[in-house]
Amino acid sequence: MIKIATYNINNINKRLPVLLRWLLESRPDIVCLQELKAEQGRFPEAAIAKAGYQALWHGQKTWNGVAILSRTEPIQELRRKLPGGRNDVQSRYLEAIVGKIVIACLYAPNGNPYPGPKFSYKLQWYKRLQAHAKTLLAHEVPVVLAGDFNIMPTELDCYKPGKYIDDALFRIEMRQVFARLQQQGWTDALRHRYPRQVIYTFWDYLRQAWERNAGLRLDHFLLSPQLRPRLRKAGVDTHVRGWEQASDHAPTWIELKA
């Protein structure tokens, strides 16, 4: 079995003890991290190596930043930005071959407030992702798109959908983008295994969202057709959200037949 996880860490240096504790407990083979919020030179490479993981990362000062960790297989970089968007300097994408699987680690723009330039940027960013996702499918190899998509795909993925109608995470355009990716051939791994269950991966720091279980499902795995038959398990390590100094997201994972 190959265990792959995605975790929006919300500042890798602030959250380092939580990350190390979770890595030790969960022992994923491959990890996609988002929101490092660290410059390229301020990634805690030594501590992560000590925990048994190689790392490839694309940092940025203050915002964004993505990384791929691997416990056994080497990480072979393919690209560190989406094609297009010549003026886009935000670190939101990292793609590598790990073992025999293409791992695309992504951190989609939030897009709030709607409407506005940030929402337009989110739409544009997703146009680029859709185009690239299509290219990846054309190669007919095992690919995982993993990360913080900043989209709740359906009403089931939001504690109070009515409140989020005009929110950039739930706007109809965004749900359509997610649906179109699925129409391309990608499988939403967690929803595929649990078609009707309420599953959340994020709980705001505000208003005691965690205590009230006022959650959102924002972190996803999209599997290429070559991987779908290999999916065995999927889940969210929700308890990690309750730890001291936790990120506002919880680690989300899948297990694939080797």
Next chain:
DNA sequence: ATGCCCGGAGCGTCCGGA
């Protein structure tokens, strides 16, 4: 309708996050 939390930048108070 608003602030509620958290952290960064940088020094007062704002901004992004979702």
